[in-house]
Amino acid sequence: MQPADSLQDRQEKLATTILNSGLGGFILNPGPSLHYLTGLHFHLSERPVVVFFIPGKPVRIVLPELETAKVQNLPYPARVYPYNEDPDTWVDAFRQAGRQSNIENPKIGVEPRGLRFLELQLLQEANPDLDFVPAESVTAALRMVKDAPEIASMQQAARIAEQALTAILPQIKIGMSEAEVAAALSMQLLNKGSNPQLPFFPIVSSGANSANPHAVPSDRLLASGDLLVIDYGANVDGYFSDITRTFAIGEVDPEYHKIARIVLAANKAGCEAVKPGVTAGSVDHAARSVIEKAGYGEFFIHRTGHGLGLEGHEEPYIRGGSDLILEVGMTFTIEPGIYLPGRNGVRIEDDVLVTSQGVRSLTSLQRELVTLPIIQ
Numbered sequence: 260m261q262p263a264d265s266l267q268d269r270q271e272k273l274a275t276t277i278l279n280s281g282l283g284g285f286i287l288n289p290g291p292s293l294h295y296l297t298g299l300h301f302h303l304s305e306r307p308v309v310v311f312f313i314p315g316k317p318v319r320i321v322l323p324e325l326e327t328a329k330v331q332n333l334p335y336p337a338r339v340y341p342y343n344e345d346p347d348t349w350v351d352a353f354r355q356a357g358r359q360s361n362i363e364n365p366k367i368g369v370e371p372r373g374l375r376f377l378e379l380q381l382l383q384e385a386n387p388d389l390d391f392v393p394a395e396s397v398t399a400a401l402r403m404v405k406d407a408p409e410i411a412s413m414q415q416a417a418r419i420a421e422q423a424l425t426a427i428l429p430q431i432k433i434g435m436s437e438a439e440v441a442a443a444l445s446m447q448l449l450n451k452g453s454n455p456q457l458p459f460f461p462i463v464s465s466g467a468n469s470a471n472p473h474a475v476p477s478d479r480l481l482a483s484g485d486l487l488v489i490d491y492g493a494n495v496d497g498y499f500s501d502i503t504r505t506f507a508i509g510e511v512d513p514e515y516h517k518i519a520r521i522v523l524a525a526n527k528a529g530c531e532a533v534k535p536g537v538t539a540g541s542v543d544h545a546a547r548s549v550i551e552k553a554g555y556g557e558f559f560i561h562r563t564g565h566g567l568g569l570e571g572h573e574e575p576y577i578r579g580g581s582d583l584i585l586e587v588g589m590t591f592t593i594e595p596g597i598y599l600p601g602r603n604g605v606r607i608e609d610d611v612l613v614t615s616q617g618v619r620s621l622t623s624l625q626r627e628l629v630t631l632p633i634i635q
C-alpha cells in the first residue's frame with residue numbers, strides 16, 4: 260500500500276476536484292483509479308465492489324464479506340458495507356452505503372470505461388434519487404500528474420525493460436519466429452524484475468508485419484533484409500514502461516535507413532517540444548511536421564503518444580489539435596512511426612516526464628537503427 264499520507268492527500272485532491280466539477284461524489288469499482296486512491300487491490304469479479312467518495316465524508320466500501328479482511332485498519336476514515344453470498348441481498352448493502360452518505364448533490368461521477376452494468380444497475384436500484392454521470396476527467400486529472408514515488412517506479416520499469424531487451428539482442432537469429440523473440444523477451448522482463456502482469460504481451464513484428472503498428476507476434480521467421488520492430492514494457496508496483504526500438508536484420512533497403520533517420524528526427528523533435536505550459540497538440544505537431552516535411556506524412560498513421568502510468572494508455576493523449584496543457588509530473592510516450600504498407604515499418608518510442616526544466620526521458624536505449632548481425 261502507498262504511504263498513508265499520500266493516500267489521504269490523493270483523497271483530499273479528489274474531493275476538491277469533485278466539488279469543482281459540480282458533482283456531489285464519485286463512485287469507483289476495482290481498477291487503477293481505485294488502487295490509486297485507496298491502495299486497495301480487488302479483482303473485478305462476479306461479486307461487485309464499489310467505493311463511494313463523498314467530499315467531507317469517510318469513504319464507503321461495499322464488498323463481499325469474504326473480502327473484509329482487506330479493509331481493516333485502513334489509514335483513512337472508512338465505513339464498510341459487506342454483503343453475503345445471496346445476490347438478492349446485495350442491493351441492501353448498496354442502499355445502506357448510499358443512505359448513510361447523506362449526499363446533498365445527487366450528481367455522482369463514474370468512470371464510463373470502468374464501471375460495469377452490474378454495478379450501475381445495483382447503484383441505480385438502491386439509490387433511485389442519485390444521478391450517475393460520466394466524469395472520467397475527474398480521476399484522469401489526478402492520475403496524470405505523478406508524484407516522486409510514482410516516477411521512481413516508472414523509471415525502474417523503464418530500466419528493467421531496457422535491460423531485458425539488451426539481454427535478448429545477442430540471441431536473435433535469422434529463422435527465429437516473431438513469437439519466439441516475444442517469448443524470450445517476456446521471460447527476460449520477469450528475470451530482470453518486472454511484475455508478471457506486463458502492460459501487454461510484447462509486439463515483435465518483422466518484414467511486412469512491421470508496417471502494422473499493432474501487429475501480434477506471429478510464426479513468421481526473421482529473414483535478412485527485414486526491419487524488426489519490438490514494442491514492449493515492464494511493470495513495477497503497477498506502473499508501466501512502454502518502449503519501441505527498430506532493428507535491421509542484415510542489409511536492408513536503403514529507404515529503410517532513410518525512414519529510420521526521419522522517425523528518429525521526429526522522435527527528437529517531439530521530445531524537445533515538451534515543456535510545462537505547452538499543449539499536447541503542439542508536441543504532436545512538432546513530431547509530425549518532421550515526417551510531413553520529409554514527404555512521409557501519409558505513412559504516420561497514429562497519434563504521437565499517450566499517457567503512461569498505472570495504465571498502458573491513459574491521459575494525456577498526445578494527438579493533433581489537443582489543447583491539453585502539459586504540466587510538471589505528467590508522463591507519456593513519444594512514438595512517431597513510418598509504416599510503408601506491404602513493405603516495412605519503423606517506430607521509435609520513448610517514455611518522457613515533464614519537468615520544470617522541460618523534459619526528462621525515462622528511456623535511454625540507443626535509438627538509431629541498429630543492424631543485427633546475420634547469425635544462422
Ligand code: CO
Pocket residue numbers: 490491501502503608
Ligand atoms: Co509501445
Ligand code: CO
Pocket residue numbers: 501565592594608
Ligand atoms: Co505506446
